[in-house]
Amino acid sequence: DTEVTQTPKHLVMGMTNKKSLKCEQHMGHRAMYWYKQKAKKPPELMFVYSYEKLSINESVPSRFSPECPNSSLLNLHLHALQPEDSALYLCASSSINYEQYFGPGTRLTVT
Amino acid sequence: RKEVEQDPGPFNVPEGATVAFNCTYSNSASQSFFWYRQDCRKEPKLLMSVYSSGNEDGRFTAQLNRASQYISLLIRDSKLSDSATYLCVVKANTGNQFYFGTGTSLTVIP
Numbered sequence: 001d002t003e004v005t006q007t008p009k010h011l012v013m014g015m016t017n018k019k020s021l022k023c024e025q026h027m028g029h030r031a032m033y034w035y036k037q038k039a040k041k042p043p044e045l046m047f048v049y050s051y052e053k054l055s056i057n058e059s060v061p062s063r064f065s066p067e068c069p070n071s072s073l074l075n076l077h078l079h080a081l082q083p084e085d086s087a088l089y090l091c092a093s094s095s096i097n098y099e100q101y102f103g104p105g106t107r108l109t110v111t
Numbered sequence: 112r113k114e115v116e117q118d119p120g121p122f123n124v125p126e127g128a129t130v131a132f133n134c135t136y137s138n139s140a141s142q143s144f145f146w147y148r149q150d151c152r153k154e155p156k157l158l159m160s161v162y163s164s165g166n167e168d169g170r171f172t173a174q175l176n177r178a179s180q181y182i183s184l185l186i187r188d189s190k191l192s193d194s195a196t197y198l199c200v201v202k203a204n205t206g207n208q209f210y211f212g213t214g215t216s217l218t219v220i221p
Contacts (some may be wrong), residue, residue, distance in 0.1 A: 018173055031207045040210035042198055043155065090154055098143045098202050100209065102154040 004008045006091050006103035012111055015081060021106045023074040032074045033100070034066060035090040043090055049074060070108030114138050115201050117212030125220050128189045132215045135181045135200035143202035144175055144182045148195045149214065155198055158184075189219045
């Protein structure tokens with residue numbers, strides 16, 4: 001099973017809302033990632049968790065707050081977002097040989 | 112200089128054609144290399160890892176040239192279903208940082 005699941009599939013939120021994106025994998029992978037992808041651009045790395053600890057934060061604004069409750073779950077908490085934060089948010093996990101498996105993404109629109 | 116450079120295309124090829132994509136990377140210490148395929152409005156999917164000796168999976172062949180710091184993907188006998196964006200990905204030599212090329216758009220025409 002090489003499945004990474006993400007919820008919700010779509011999210012529309014206002015600039016004052018607080019919401020969370022969720023990601024789950026059951027492949028036993030110990031590294032998990034959040035990426036942001038704009039149309040016709042490659043994914044941009046936001047955060048990396050390795051063994052449930054935050055190992056990379058690519059200077060992401062504090063309105064994005066990641067959380068890794070356990071080795072299978074990854075959350076991204078959103079607060080006071082801007083319209084330019086509208087994008088596809090992808091979660092991924094990677095195997096011991098660094099092959100990354102992506103979830104289907106959450107398409108976020110900030111109004 | 113970007114960590115990974117990739118020709119964005121687009122490549123428009125007839126069915127049955129052979130098409131090749133290249134990517135160059137800047138860090139000679141990089142150890143792991145991958146090709147991903149991304150369909151419109153979908154997530155990237157791993158197509159193949161790229162091994163030092165080169166590797167083949169059906170119609171797809173991936174090669175690594177460490178001396179010139181590039182990786183390539185060859186698709187033989189193109190099918191309509193091969194139409195997608197192909198992303199090359201290079202892992203940093205330390206940690207879990209991955210660098211993506213800009214992606215190459217391929218359209219296979221009937």
